[in-house]
Amino acid sequence: MISQIGSIAISLAGGLIFSSFLFLGLFNFLGKKNYLLVAERAILATCYSIFLAFFCLLNELLVSNFNLQYVAQYTSYETPMFFKVTALWAGQAGSLLFWSFITSIFTVVYIYTTLKRMNSLKFHSYLILAFIFSFFILLSNFIANPFDPVSADIVVQNGNGLNPLLQNFFMAIHPPILYVGFTGSAIVFVMALAASISKDITFDWVQSIRRWSLFVWTFLSAGIILGGYWAYNELGWGGYWAWDPVENSSLMPWLTLTAFIHSSMIQEKRGMLKKWNFLLATSTYLLVILGTFITRSGVISSVHSFTAENLGPMFFSFLSLLILYTVFWFFKRKSYLDTDDRIDSFTSREGGFLYNNLILILMCFTIMWGTLFPILSEAWDGNKIYVGASYFNQLNIPIGLVLLFLMGIGPLLSWNYTSKDILLRRFKTPSTISFISGFSYFLFSASFQLYVLVAIMGITFTLTSILGEFYKSYKKQKKSSSNVFVSFASMLLSNRHKNGGYIVHIGIVLIFVGFIGRAFEVEKEFSLAPGQQIYFANYTFKLNSIESEARDNHYAFLSNIDVIDKENQFLTNLKPEKRIYFYWNSDPEKRQPHSELDIHSTIQKDIYSIFSAYDAQKNLGYFKIMINPLVNWVWIGGIMMVIGSLFAFWPSRRKM
Amino acid sequence: MNKVNISISIIFVIVISWIFYLTNFKQDSSLTVRYYSVAELSDISNQIDKVKVGGYIKPNSIVISEEDQLEASFFVYQNDDSVKVYYYGIRPDLFKDDAEVVVSGSFDNSQISATELQTKCASRYEGDLKNTEKI
Known part of the structure; x- marks a missing residue:
């Protein structure tokens, strides 16, 4: 019953969006405001219909209605509740409905907030939104309908699961x-x-x-x-x-x-x-x-x-x-x-x-x-040519490094024009620190790489430049308050937009720190029997045991590896697993192997372990170990980017 | 045109020229690789340094070495044509009969020695229903 309601809701959304075109046309030709209002309501009703369809699909996923192809394909009785919800966007049909659902939320917010203030934008906004909606509703109705039933000649005993x-x-x-x-x-x-x-x-x-x-x-x-x-x-x-x-x-x-x-x-x-x-x-x-x-x-x-x-x-x-x-x-x-658009000054x-x-x-x-390029090259001479990661790296690494320096240069420039004296004064500290850091890398690095040198110089230049800006603002606030924390907080809140932007830039700089680590990554694939060990990248990896265990929804082979550093000190214990999902299925093709990684993660480097295969006859495990330096800085930088952006976006009390 | 716009135009032209050079003129197999259909490869007898092929793993064609489990050979098929692939290394978890794969490597003696083996990402995998009963 619920699935039928969902199916009807998608069809209804199609009818409503079509009617909005009709009323927008009438408004355009007759100029009566009522028609525009009706079109607005038709678009809102379309959004509400999509909400209804979305919640119907959610319900069917939660109650495991395997009569629906989509539900049977992406969930099973064993799928935890949380992942039944996430199955909404796991497949083509669900993700398209989910796309319409979020567009609907945005549309409702846009109509009730932005367009309330900007009446003149209503007509064209509705027209374009109606066009976008009609496309996605068309897909959900006729090409990838999440409410399509399973074939009439089968009974689904249990779904595939996510x-x-x-x-x-x-x-x-x-x-x-x-x-x-x-x-x-x-x-x-x-x-x-x-x-x-x-x-x-x-x-x-x-x-x-x-x-x-x-x-x-x-x-x-x-x-x-x-x-x-x-x-x-x-x-x-x-x-x-x-x-x-x-x-x-x-x-x-x-x-x-x-x-x-x-x-x-x-x-x-x-x-x-x-x-x-x-x-x-x-x-x-x-x-x-x-x-x-x-x-x-x-x-x-x-x-x-x-x-x-x-x-x-x-x-x-x-x-x-x-x-x-x-x-x-x-x-x-x-x-x-x-x-x-004349901008005369560099x-x-x-x-x-x-x-x-x-x-x-x-x-x-x-x-x-x-x-x-594959499409373009095929259209050009019939040969489909793919470009590899090397192409993207050769171009984007130097371009990215220029961007890194620009993030530091920007805050040092004034609007309209910056005089030579001011420029020299502002660039002095960041440039000096940048050169010192670059020179230190040149002197002390075991393996010199030009891009790493430039990246280090760019990172220190930009960080010094941004932190210098913060310090200048802080000094201004310090004059009005003697408390360090109060001054710091008022400095941050004094111009959320600008400071939020600077926090985002610091986040990007930290991501660049993570990128530097890629230049020093090493990896090794090897096989070990329990009791054996291997030396790699200044670490000894000793396989203690391989055990097996039947769990709720999978069968697992559990490895146990001690990692010993070059001073012969125990560093960590890694336990990568090889799991077999659907292991009870008599058809081996329907079983699903999965490598559960184990990562020893620190701020300097990650020791990344994969248990790739197990030879039961020889009691031999096949492993891959990677040493990935500085990876955590990518995630730290990413978090800072989002925090900075939210900080800039959050409305100030005055505005509210 | 003022000096800022001139400098921007010059940078733009340099980078665009560099892009065209890398993709169209520089002979480097790490930069570009030609995609072949399995049918095309079936008709080729000479050696090719780098090829990329997409298709499905032929059922019952996977052979894993008893000596070393990282060593495997299998056939990739598209319609009625197939090509043998040799691969040494960790295989993706979704590697199995009829799995959709993309392989890259060198082509010689009518077989591909793959250096890269990718299966369809789990987030895009749309398999058949597994637990059904015919009425």
Whole structure:
């Protein structure tokens, strides 16, 4: 019964969104405000229908209604309640409904908050939102309906259950957080287009779209970091980023949105770069849809693509229409968006932002070119050419290092122009510390690498520059209060937006610290019998035992490895496991092996262990050990980024 | 055009030229690799330094060495064509019959010596129902 209600709710959403087009058309031709109001209510009702469908699916997952194909495919009676909820976004059909669900939440918030103040944006906002909704509702109704029943000729005794790799807290929260970022960028897209079409770009609008962007950016950042954290801790290949097309698809909109957040500051302060900002704000959502097309079409061979490939033409058509619509209005409103964008000085804050934008867009372009190269090369001469991680590293490492220095240079520049004297005075301390740190690395490093030297210099330069800015603000606050903590707190709260931005930048600097560690990673694959040991990377790994154990939902082979350091001191005990899920199934093909890692993690390095195979006849375990320096700094930096962004986004008491 | 815009244009042109050089002209197998269909490889007899192939693991074709469990060979198929793959190293957990895989490596003697073996990411795996009964 509930599944039928869910199915009806999706169909109803389709009807309602169609009616909104009808009333928007009537408003456009007849000019009666009532029609616009009815269209608004139709869109709101669409959102509520999607809410209903979403909760119906949630209910069916929780009660294990295996009459639904989706429920049977992603849950089982044994699946814990928490993961039954997360199964909502585990598969194609559920994730598309989930996408519509979050878009609906944003739409309701957008209508009741932003559009309440900006009446002139209503018509075009509704039109674009209705178009976006109609596409996703169409998919949920006709292509990937989560309420589709199982084939009539079978009875499902128990569902498949969620893949063991997905039964991880971070994997459970990574997709919804990323989806919030993806779908939220639709509102930025709608706002940019609606304001330009309506010729109503006001100061209030700039502030509002910046707040939306910051919110979306926070979630995109958190989603990307969590994805990396899950991959590192669960997948067992020892890395967190592989330049896979699907990973790249999430990074591209992040880069354009980062550029927009910076350049919109110039629009806010000086009314410049309207055209450029229009392009950045709209391209963010277009890149999200491009990424979705890559993920769900199968056009690029990726291990992250969904198996079903029937969504490709649909997403391609949707993307093409969005691009055409955006380009059309960009040229139609070109003269309205024209501003005097002359930035004459290299040594101005706005000049710094412009270079920052250039770097971010170049990174985005290199990634897009590399990701789409298989399609482009095939279209060119019929040969499908993939680019490897080496391409992305060769381009993005130097570009990223320039960005690292720019983050430190920006705060040292004044708006309009910075005189030579001021520049020399402000650069003195960061440059000196940067050179000292670089020179120290050059003198004391066992294996010199140029990129590492530049990265160390960039990190110290930027950290000194930002901390110097904090200290200057702190000194100002100190004059009004003698208490250190009060002064520090008032310094932070005095300009949340700016200080939040600085905290984000410190987070990115810390992530760069983590990236340096990649240059020193080492790994080894080997086999050991209990009692044997191996020496690798200044550690002795001694296998004490391999035991086995039948557990609730899997069978586990448990290894027990002592790690002894070069001073012959016991360091830690690692217990990586090899698990077999569905081990009771008589068909070996339906059993699911899973390597449960064990990581000895410190701030300096991780000792990463994988139990990859077990030869029962020889009582021999096969292992992979990786020594990954500085990885934890990536996660610490990621957390700081999100904290800084939330700090900048959080409304001040005065404003409330 | 002022000096800031000129400098931005120059940087832009340099980086774009570098991108084109890396992908279109520099002969480096770590940068680019050609994707072949299994059918294409079936018709090729010469040696290729680096290939990338996607497909499914042919049922009952996986052979794991008794001497060393990290050593495995299997066939990857697409429609009616298949190619033999040799791989040494840790295999992904989702590696099994009919699993979707992407392999990269060198091609010689009608077989691929893979240096990379990836299976479909768990978050994208959509398997058949496992516990069913026909009515």
